[in-house]
Every structure is written in C-alpha cells, then in structure tokens.
Amino acid sequence: MKEKAVCVSKLAVPWIATLLALLLFFPVAGSAAVTGSVSAKSVPAGDTLKITGTIEPGQDLFITLASQRIFVPKECVGSKERGIFIKEGKKRGFNSDTKVPYLAYIITNNSKPLGKVDVKRYGGAFFFSGLYKTKMFYLAKWDKVSALARKGYLGPIDTKEEYNLYKFNHEKKFGLFTVTKERTMKGKMPIFSRDVLTDYSKEPYYWNKGTKVSLDKATGKYEVSFKTFRHTYPNTPFDVYVNGKKVATYTVAKNGFWLPLGYRYLNPVIVIIGGIIVGWFFSLVGLGGGMLMAAYQVLFLKTSGPVGINAANTLKPSNLPIVFFSPIAALRNYWWKEKRLVLPLALAFGIGIFIGAFIIGPPISAKYLPMAKYKAWLGIVVLVMAIRLTYEMTPRGLRASKSRREVVKKYQEEYKKAKAEGVALKMSKVETVKPGWWTLDFKFFGSTFRSYPILFGLVGVLIGIVAVSFGIGGGFILVPTMTMFAGLPMYLAVPVSLVGTMFSCVSGLSGFMVRGYWPDPWIMLGICVGAYIGGFLGGRTQRFLSEKVLKVIATATLYFLILRFLKIEIWI
C-alpha cells in the first residue's frame, strides 16, 4: 500500500511540475517581456513625453495613454448635452452609463488594425459644405478592433459601447467640442480629435506631428515621443498601457493661466486686449459689440467650456456682459444729460426681450446651436451687419447718415435751449396722444411719433431669442425695427436699443445661469474691463478718425469674418 502510494506520488511530481510551468511560465513570459517607463512622472501640458521599454520581439507596438478622468454621458454637466448624448448613443451604439477616458491616445507603429486614413471633406457651410479636401484617420468598426480591445490593447476601452463613445468623441464635432476639446487642425479648421498616432517621419500627416515611434522588432525595444495636449485639464493623471499591460502613470501638469470654464491656458491680458478693441469699435460705430466679441472668442480665445458642456454654451454666457457694459457710457449721455430715452418704448422691447432671452432662448440655443453650427450661423449674423454697413457707405447711405446726424444735432440744440429756458424736463416727458395696444401715438420734445407696442413686444421676443442664441445684444435688429418699420428717428431709436441690449444681457445671462450654463469668470471680467477701457479710448480718438475710414475698416473686417465663419477662408 505504502509502495503504491510512493509510486503515485513519483508519477505526480513531473505532472505537477509541468502544470505549474504551464500556469506560471506562460503568463510570466507574456507580461515579463512587456516593460515600459515614462521620462517624467509629471509633464507640463504641451510638453513632450518619452516612453521607453520592450515588448515581445516580432510584435507590433500599441501604447494607450488614457486619462484617469473619465466621461460618462449620464453625468454630463450640461442638461441639453446629456440629452444629445443619450439620443446619439441609441444611434451609434453606446449607453448613458458608458465610461470612457476624457482623453485617450493610441500610439502604434502599425495603425492598420485600428482604422484607416481616408479623405475628409471640410470647409464651407450649409449647402456648400465640403469645399476642401484633406485626410483624416477614421477608426475602424468595433468588429475589426474587438480582438485587440479585448486583450486590453486599447487600455480601458474594452467594450463595444466604450469604443463607440470614444469614436463619437473624436470623430464628431459635437463630441470634440463637448468632451475632448482637442482640435486637431488643418489650417484654421478643426478636423477631428487625434486618436491613433504613428511616427511623423514615416506617416507625415498633420495629426502625427510631435509623435515619434521607433521599434526594433528583432529585440522588441521601443522608444516613443508624444506631444501632450497643450490644453489638458491641469494635473490630469494618465495611465500608460503597453500591449495590454499597464506599465506606468504620469500627470500632465498645469502650464500657464488656466481658465476654469474656458478650459484653456490663456493669458487674461489677451482677453482684455480683445475687450479694448471691441469696446473701442463699439463706441465709434455704435453697434456690433457683442457680435465682434463673439467673433474674437471664436477666433482668438477659442473658449472651450468644461467637459460635458459644448464650447458654444460657455462662449455665449461669457460674451453677454459686453453688451451690458459697453452701452453704459453712451447711455449716461443719452439719459442723464440729454434725457433722450423714450422709456415706454424701451419697456415694450424690454418685456419682449426678457421673455425671449430668459424663457424661450436659452434652452433652444443650448440644444440647437452647438459650436459647429454656431460658427456658421454667426457668419449669417455678421453678413446681415456687413450688408448694413456697406449700404451706409453708398452715397445714399452716407446722405441718410448725414441727415441723421443733423437731426440729432438739432435735437441737442433744442434740448440745450429748452434747458436754458427751464422747460427741458417738461418737454422730454413722453406724453401719450392716442393710447392703444396696437398703435400708440406719443409726443416727445414737441413732435408726435407713432409706435406699435404689441409689435415691438413681439419683435423683442425675437430679438431676445436671437441675442441669447449668439450671446450678443441684438442692437442690429432693434435699431432697424424702430427706424425702418416704425419710422422713429435715429435719436430715439439708438438709446432705446442700448437699453434693449442691456435687457438682453441681464435676461440672457441669468437664463443661461439658472439652466446650469455659467460664464468663464476671467473671460467675462477681461471683456468688461477691456470694453470699459475701449469705450473710454473711443471717446478720445473719435475726432482723429473720419466716419468713412472707420466704416471701411469695419466692413472689411466683417467680410473677412463672414468668409471665415462660413469656412470659405480657412488659412489666415
């Protein structure tokens, strides 16, 4: 019995040894061959990171850098964005609780298993979209990458839903402007958000710039350089996965002044400079402040908004304060010095604007005007403005503008006279001649005017919606409504329009805020300070510039902006 037992144990030893070898040796061989280390534990945003190590000889290299900060559609900060993600998820195959790293890159020596480089048409807007051609890396469908992903080669992205959401965030503008915020540009146009990267010297595509991959297949030794995203959220930890094995972590550190909701590193002085230019322009031309500031934000500040909020929905509330602060100086003259404000008119517009900008506008704007569409529509708004300024430069327009100035001058003289006689207060009081909701005749400074309260209220609603949709004041619709359709003189229309734009700001900004869309504090403050300085400078430089020169410069700028926003001009 004893002998038999010994015999069994003797036989069992090699079996157990073989089994142990099978269990231990293979996994050890698989992972022990994969090593990797990063050049620094902390790298400032925008700097280059080096990753070195070895993989199994003969294999391809797949390094996934994934932020530990993740994005989940159901926890999306913006309520409208959340809705869009849920809707898109049904179409594109991800759920509301699918989790993906907010930033993730796959660096490889062989990108073929992950997708392909193909033509991407871009530029143009509306019916003429796709004016230009470039190339872009298109991620393959899940079926093609699932084997790699299941082995962990894409790091934390290992299910179909996660992969689909990752794809949406990188290839669709909505995902790019709401989650990754990384614009991989061709000229001045964001094409996609870089995802799969290879060696730039071998595949010199624009998205591979700053990436070096060298792999010795015979030994498995590799060296990779990767340029981190310049506007990575400060101190974001990243995991490094090499061929499915997590080998290191590093942190992308803060590098400059971080705009907390603008989500970029930017010197606030640049914001102030923009505010000064726009404020100066506004004080000279008298309108277009909000629109120009919005253009400045789109072109120079590139306000991006927090993860979970589309860039446009941070840009709009951050922009609105300019239409509040820039009219103050002018309004002081109109109201306190010249009493040139027809308050009932301002109120009729004000109530309408409040309804449009506080109640109706923000949800519509937040849902239907994300960044990609916002730019094109802003182009249309700029076009309307440019046509108007062009008209004003024609002989007819110039005559009209001259006669307007004369009327204003006449009013100012009359006011002076009335003040000297001590009847100014009495005359500047709005007297109702014929009351009514549809038509209201009033007497102001000796003349009788006709206004349309209900119509003005409705126009106010429309202006409120437009204003809040673009984060502008809407003065460019207010003034023509009063002068062209209601026949009111310019000296009455301009002050009313200034009060109207202030209403747009107050109701639009609070409308966004109560719905969870907050402005970036530094952009907002920079704009206010800049606009104030600009307005002050405008008053001092007015006499050195002729109106014609000013209008030519303004119109040229506007036409340039139209070409840019309609994505016809894409290089400068």
Next chain:
Amino acid sequence: MAEEEKEKREMEALDYGMIILMIIGTIIIAIGFIKGLVWQPWTGM
C-alpha cells in the same frame, strides 16, 4: 410749481429705474463671476 415738482420726481424715479437695472445687471454678472470661480464641474472622477 407743484406740477413741476411732480414731473421732476417722476423723472427722478426713472433715473432710479435705470440705476436699478444697472445694479441688477452688475449683481447677475457678479454671481456669474463668483460661481465661475468656485465651480469645478467634472463627471465621473
């Protein structure tokens, strides 16, 4: 005289109306500024 006084008061009331609009606007902007400073939205961390 009484009429003039009344008109003056009316105008002054409108002056205050404008001031109130400005104060409301400034308060809203200030609230936006402070919230923007302290709010750190993030999902899934």
